[in-house]
Structures are given as C-alpha cells and as structure tokens.
Amino acid sequence: MQSKRLGWILLAPTLVILFFFGVLPFIYVVYVSFHQWNPFAVNPEMVFNGADNFRQIVFDPAFLKSVGVTVMFVIFAVLSELILGYVLAQAFMRDFPGKAIFRTIHTLPLIMAPIIVGSVWKLMTTPSIGIIPHFLDEWFGITMNIGTSAPAAFATVVIMDIWHWTPLVTLTLIAALVSLPPDPFEQAQIDGANKRQIFWHITLPMIAPAVVATVFIRLMDALRTVDEVWMLTGGGPGSATRFVGVHIFKEVFPKTNYGYGSTISVIVLYLTIVACWLLYVTMLAPRSKKD
Amino acid sequence: MSDQHEAPLASALHEEESAPPIPENSAGFLPIETNWFDRLFISVVIWIALSLFWFRFLEPAGLSIWISNAIALVVAFIIIRKG
Numbered sequence: 001m002q003s004k005r006l007g008w009i010l011l012a013p014t015l016v017i018l019f020f021f022g023v024l025p026f027i028y029v030v031y032v033s034f035h036q037w038n039p040f041a042v043n044p045e046m047v048f049n050g051a052d053n054f055r056q057i058v059f060d061p062a063f064l065k066s067v068g069v070t071v072m073f074v075i076f077a078v079l080s081e082l083i084l085g086y087v088l089a090q091a092f093m094r095d096f097p098g099k100a101i102f103r104t105i106h107t108l109p110l111i112m113a114p115i116i117v118g119s120v121w122k123l124m125t126t127p128s129i130g131i132i133p134h135f136l137d138e139w140f141g142i143t144m145n146i147g148t149s150a151p152a153a154f155a156t157v158v159i160m161d162i163w164h165w166t167p168l169v170t171l172t173l174i175a176a177l178v179s180l181p182p183d184p185f186e187q188a189q190i191d192g193a194n195k196r197q198i199f200w201h202i203t204l205p206m207i208a209p210a211v212v213a214t215v216f217i218r219l220m221d222a223l224r225t226v227d228e229v230w231m232l233t234g235g236g237p238g239s240a241t242r243f244v245g246v247h248i249f250k251e252v253f254p255k256t257n258y259g260y261g262s263t264i265s266v267i268v269l270y271l272t273i274v275a276c277w278l279l280y281v282t283m284l285a286p287r288s289k290k291d
Numbered sequence: 292m293s294d295q296h297e298a299p300l301a302s303a304l305h306e307e308e309s310a311p312p313i314p315e316n317s318a319g320f321l322p323i324e325t326n327w328f329d330r331l332f333i334s335v336v337i338w339i340a341l342s343l344f345w346f347r348f349l350e351p352a353g354l355s356i357w358i359s360n361a362i363a364l365v366v367a368f369i370i371i372r373k374g
Contacts, residue, residue: 051342051346051356054342054343054346055346055350057343058343058346058347059347267343270336270339273336274336274340277332277336281323285323285324286323286324
C-alpha cells in the first residue's frame with residue numbers, strides 16, 4: 001500500500017505536466033475543430049458549425065494531395081532510415097580503425113535543429129551557389145533545380161530527412177543489438193545456420209520491439225514534418241512537398257483559419273494513431289488463442 | 292533444513308497472492324488478444340473511419356450521418372461484447 005502511494009507521488013509531477021501540456025491542448029484542438037474560427041476576422045468569435053469542417057476536409061483536394069505526398073515521404077524516408085540505420089548499427093558492432101571518430105561524426109546531425117538543417121540544405125541545393133547542383137552538373141551533366149523540378153525537390157527532402165534522422169535509428173538499434181544474448185547465435189552457428197537465416201530467425205525477432213519503437217518515433221515525426229521542409233522548399237514547387245504539416249501551417253498562419261486547421265490536425269493525429277496501432281498489431285500484439 | 296529451503300518459496304507464493312490480479316483478456320472474434328479498452332479504442336477508430344467515409348460517399352446521396360452513427364454504435368456494442 002505504502003509503495004503504491006509512493007508510486008503515485010513520484011508519478012504526479014509527470015502526470016500534471018502531461019495533463020496541462022498534452023491532454024488539455026488536445027481537448028481544446030478537438031473543441032476548436034467543431035467551430036469556424038478566424039480570430040483576426042471582423043467577427044472574431046468562435047461559431048459552432050457541427051461537423052461541417054469534417055465534411056469539408058473529405059472533399060478538400062489540397063488536403064487529400066498533401067496526405068498522399070506525406071504517405072509517400074514517410075514510406076521512402078522511414079524505410080530507408082531503418083535499413084541504413086541497421087547496416088550502420090551492425091557496422092558499429094565491429095571494431096575498425098577510427099570507429100569512435102566516425103561514430104561521433106555520424107551522430108552530429110542529431111544535435112542540429114531542423115530549421116538549421118533546412119537552411120544548410122537550402123544553401124547546398126541552391127542552383128547558382130550550392131555544392132550539390134555544382135558537382136552533379138560537373139560530374140554527371142545533370143541540372144538540378146529544386147525550385148522548378150518536383151521530383152528533385154521531393155527526393156532532396158527525403159534525402160535530407162534520411163541524413164538527419166538515420167543516426168537516431170542507428171543508436172537505438174545499437175542499444176538493441178548490444179543487449180542480445182550471445183547463446184542463440186552460437187547455437188545457430190553450431191547448427192549450421194547461415195547469416196541470412198540467423199538474421200531472419202534470431203536477430204530480427206529479438207530486436208523487433210526496438211525496431212517497432214523506433215519506427216513509431218520516426219513515423220510520428222515524419223508525419224508532422226514542417227520546419228525542415230518549410231525552410232528548404234516552402235512546400236513547393238507546386239504542391240510537390242506540401243506535406244500535411246506544411247498544409248496545416250499554411251491553413252492556420254497565412255489564412256488564419258484556426259477551426260479548419262484544427263480539424264486537419266485532429267485527422268492527422270487520427271491517421272498517426274491508426275498507423276502506429278496497425279504496426280503494433282502486425283508486429284507485436286499477442287494473437288488470440290481460440291483453439 | 293527443509294524449512295530453510297521452503298522459506299523463499301513461501302514468500303514468493305505470498306507475493307504472488309498479494310499481487311494485483313491481471314485483467315483477463317478476451318479471445319473473441321478479433322484476431323488479437325484484447326481487453327475492454329482495446330475494444331473501445333477499435334470501436335472509436337471504426338466510428339471515425341465510417342463517419343469520414345459516409346461524409347465523402349453516402350451523405351451526398353442523401354443518407355444522413357445519423358445512420359452512420361447508429362451503425363457505428365451497433366458495431367461498437369458487438370466489438371466490446373464479443374470482440
């Protein structure tokens with residue numbers, strides 16, 4: 001009983017902070033999503049309009065396009081980060097000259113603010129002064145202009161995200177790999193299992209919880225990417241990199257359409273929760289035993 | 292001698308007895324083990340998806356959103372009771 005009370009006392013500060021900074025804003029956003037509200041209009045009052053914002057959202061081509069672009073971005077970026085992160089984690093499990101320096105350099109992108117990452121990549125990809133278009137042109141004869149080419153802009157945003165967030169995946173996978181017991185691997189080697197069999201039947205099932213947790217974090221982050229993309233492309237050219245986060249930003253700040261912006265936020269939160277839940281169900285959830 | 296060996300086992304048994312009971316998970320028609328909160332969550336997810344689908348495809352044809360809500364309520368009841 002004593003330990004139970006102590007547990008609640010120790011949890012209390014976190015719960016209070018979570019309530020005021022997590023639960024209350026969420027309830028407020030849901031409340032606003034059922035209103036028409038432009039605080040800078042002639043009539044700045046909130047006007048309850050039922051589910052009209054939700055009716056509008058399913059017919060909004062800009063929003064539907066932004067969801068499609070975001071899903072493509074998430075698939076390309078998160079999958080690449082996972083594969084690359086695992087390869088790097090396996091590399092860091094071995095000893096090689098300069099490993100400590102390489103690991104430090106490899107982790108540096110993580111400590112950079114997204115807005116700085118966006119501006120650095122903007123400098124690197126600007127056609128007249130950027131290093132990337134310069135060498136692409138000099139070595140391969142390719143003209144790169146992310147201001148006019150939609151595929152180039154999209155690919156650059158994906159590569160920037162991979163560059164920024166792969167170290168996080170590497171670090172979490174290193175932690176998972178280090179904690180694996182050596183016995184199953186030794187037994188599998190004695191039984192004559194090859195590297196591919198060991199990976200699919202031992203390594204992957206044992207690190208699955210860490211992989212799912214990492215994908216959760218990256219999925220949630222990638223679905224609400226704004227600052228890097230805003231800095232690099234501003235959502236353009238056209239709507240090629242107008243992800244849902246950028247779409248919400250454009251709806252809420254330049255248009256000051258707070259009600260509709262909140263509705264989009266609620267739907268994006270819904271999609272994020274459903275995506276994470278489906279991932280959990282397919283990878284980790286215990287199957288029901290009916291027989 | 293035997294008392295010394297049984298003492299830790301007895302204390303472990305006592306701890307096990309005093310531990311809070313684990314909520315029983317159901318093995319209904321859903322393919323995963325769920326508790327009542329999981330089933331409530333699944334019902335809310337289905338309710339929102341059905342509402343959005345209704346707004347997009349069926350409401351323009353004249354079917355009220357309240358029909359969707361009624362269906363979602365029935366589905367939720369079935370999932371929570373038998374899921």
